[in-house]
Amino acid sequence: AQSVTQLGSHVSVSEGALVLLRCNYSSSVPPYLFWYVQYPNQGLQLLLKYTSAATLVKGINGFEAEFKKSETSFHLTKPSAHMSDAAEYFCAVSSYGGATNKLIFGTGTLLAVQP
């Protein structure tokens, strides 16, 4: 079975500081990994995805993530936090196993950005 674990349910950074949100995955097959962002009372918006191409993935809003197979990790980073980055972030894993692909989500990390 596949799963993802997000370390830290709450992360607080100062505006302009580095953002690091941690995600570790478990998968018996090569995984497809995703990061989604959710603003209050909104749906989920795709930030970036890893699909077995380049291990360093760049996404929207200046975010990027690096796939490290040896560490089973897919941490999300952003060099300089913006107030507008305050939201909840979900890591998710999927496998390509036929016609449909279920996304399994982590429990989320709520990012607060302090002025």
Added chain:
Amino acid sequence: DAMVIQNPRYQVTQFGKPVTLSCSQTLNHNVMYWYQQKSSQAPKLLFHYYDKDFNNEADTPDNFQSRRPNTSFCFLDIRSPGLGDAAMYLCATQKTGTAKIYGYTFGSGTRLTVV
């Protein structure tokens, strides 16, 4: 723009009174998913349609049903809502076999309150 639209955004229903949430899409995606997201938790898959084929998750309560009359629309019916069913309900779509590239497209969600 092509998108996934959920109506209504906010729904208040009485304990035990049937309620229907709707999702429509202009993406012509053949897979549609319903997720339940309780406060501060990860989205949990309830069921999905692959074209007209309905696929229920093993732990989805019988109280939850779904209908997909055509490609564009999908409905979530809660036959007898309980207080524990208060949550955000997210609809998502996917084009077959592209999850590894595009992931899912999510609607903005319906926030259900049970009184």
